[in-house]
Amino acid sequence: MSDHGSHEVAHRPAAGQELADPVADPGLPPHEPRLTDVDPKAADRAERQIAGMFGVATILVIAFVVLYLIVPRHSSFLNLGASNLALGVTLGGALTLIGAACIHWTRKLMSDHEIVQDRHFDRTTSESRDEAGETLKRAAVESALDRRKLLRRSLIGAMAALGLPVVILLADLGPLPGNKPAHTVWRRGVRIVNDVSNKPVRPEDIKLGQLVNALPANIEELKEGAEQHAAKAKAAVILVRMEEGDIRAMPNRRNWSVGGVMCYSKICTHVGCPTNLYERVTHHLLCPCHQSTFDLSDSGKVVFGPAARDLPQLPIMVDAEGYLVAQRDFTEPIGPSYWERG
Ligand code: FES
Numbered sequence: 001m002s003d004h005g006s007h008e009v010a011h012r013p014a015a016g017q018e019l020a021d022p023v024a025d026p027g028l029p030p031h032e033p034r035l036t037d038v039d040p041k042a043a044d045r046a047e048r049q050i051a052g053m054f055g056v057a058t059i060l061v062i063a064f065v066v067l068y069l070i071v072p073r074h075s076s077f078l079n080l081g082a083s084n085l086a087l088g089v090t091l092g093g094a095l096t097l098i099g100a101a102c103i104h105w106t107r108k109l110m111s112d113h114e115i116v117q118d119r120h121f122d123r124t125t126s127e128s129r130d131e132a133g134e135t136l137k138r139a140a141v142e143s144a145l146d147r148r149k150l151l152r153r154s155l156i157g158a159m160a161a162l163g164l165p166v167v168i169l170l171a172d173l174g175p176l177p178g179n180k181p182a183h184t185v186w187r188r189g190v191r192i193v194n195d196v197s198n199k200p201v202r203p204e205d206i207k208l209g210q211l212v213n214a215l216p217a218n219i220e221e222l223k224e225g226a227e228q229h230a231a232k233a234k235a236a237v238i239l240v241r242m243e244e245g246d247i248r249a250m251p252n253r254r255n256w257s258v259g260g261v262m263c264y265s266k267i268c269t270h271v272g273c274p275t276n277l278y279e280r281v282t283h284h285l286l287c288p289c290h291q292s293t294f295d296l297s298d299s300g301k302v303v304f305g306p307a308a309r310d311l312p313q314l315p316i317m318v319d320a321e322g323y324l325v326a327q328r329d330f331t332e333p334i335g336p337s338y339w340e341r342g
Helices: 002-011 040-070 082-108 126-142 149-173 217-221 226-235
Strands: 192-194 211-216 237-241 261-265 277-279 284-286 293-295 301-304 316-318 324-326
Touching (some): 082 149, 192 324, 211 226, 261 324
Antiparallel strands (some): 192 211, 211 237, 237 261, 277 284, 284 293, 293 301, 316 324
């Protein structure tokens, strides 16, 4: 232990003394030219290989566009989605070939002279920045792009073609939704059903302070699949019951509740999370995503958080058999705000 300690002390530099390099700089090994550096035929062959890869990539990108237009979206091939398969293979192949061509280009034709760059710890000087500019210019020359026209043109062709899928995929953004977001499947007389038991709900089924998640009964009439899921997501509601005296409804909403039972959209008006954290004493409904809080006793007003709009309320009544039904659809779009919303 003591030997080791004295060894360390012996190598510690005295104050003001520079720490010597512990290992001598071995320098660079001598540069070894590649076959393409010494044999013009090999260099031309490499250029043709690279240009071939860029060329095939360009063809694959064009094939992507054509297949996007002609392969039906829902057709299948080998139990896989034919459209996805065709688009994936062509675009994936094009990107792979462009990547491989760039690697081949770097290894065979770009300058491979080893350089040493010292590490700087301070802000670079203007000389260093000029030097960096010069280095970039030199790199442009050493990339061989200026003197190898076939390589340059095929690269430009492949990169330009790569923009086509981006443009063509914009078609998938449409069509515009029109006024669809403004409507749900709620209609006058549609029963409100419990979203677990699927049974219609009477006002007396809901206890004071209770919250029930519910859906419109007519959701079952829709074809199963995307259409039904979308309709469900928009029409989901919550039912709450409070003392009638606690309700501070706006004058035009006095007849929107039944015996203290009120119905609101379940979709938060901030960015659309489902809300159902109900605080029975304050009648506040909290969205778990970003803590927007709505006062259900006061027409769903926002009392806290980032939501910019009150929670839409569904006007309800009872039908001849005493079940809760909607008076009409929501009077405003549910969920987050969007540009076209009036
Ligand atoms: S989605 Fe409800 S607060 Fe953000």
